[in-house]
Amino acid sequence: MFAFLFICSLLVPLSMTLLGKRWSEKPPADIQGLSGYRTAMAKLNQDTWCYAHKIWGRMCFVIGIILIIGTIAFLIYIRNYSNFETLVTYWVFTQIVILALTVIPTEIQLKKVFTKTGQRK
Template sequence: MGFWIYMLFVASIIPLLMVGFGAYFRKNAPKEINPYFGYRTKRSMRNQETWQYAHKHCGRLWFVIGLIMLLLSYALMVVMLLTLNRDSTTVGTYGGIICGIQCVILIASCFPTEFALKKKFDTEK
């Protein structure tokens, strides 16, 4: 049971980070374009307007996706506890799969922001 609680904590890290940074970026994009902190892509760092827009868009997206992932991760971990074998190998394997899926979703969540930036700011036809 102790390892299951640990894996529940681990499975909540990425969603909680997404919710936290999403809430922050929605309202407070970093003031200046910088190579250290923020949503940094070639398109988002083009100018101050794209920088602000990218953070607001990404922040909204991460906040919503993070909440959904957090709820789904908790639900999957509880279902796993109630229905599957509770040994540490099973819990670790399924917890790792959940974390892997979360990483894929985190990376994939950049595409809608890039498409929105392209649609709004790319005038080259």
């Protein structure tokens, strides 16, 4: 059970790291597609799209690395606890919340650099 939960708990940080690295260098080509950092501000034009992915990608790459290290340390520390499964579940939900919160600084940065119509300030 430990190995399964170990792998599952690394899915979010590994996804953050891999997508962050990929999208910071090469964002998805289609703004109207199904993948990518898809907020209204990011989808205004190609410039906002690329900038949002660069900012979000760099941030997720760094946070993903930190979460990978933190997850490994946390799981090794709690592996003998009787409520191990519950603690891992809470940890994964915490990772998801951290991933969702990456939208806030990305949108703040977009609003600093671009106007509401997508023109650079």
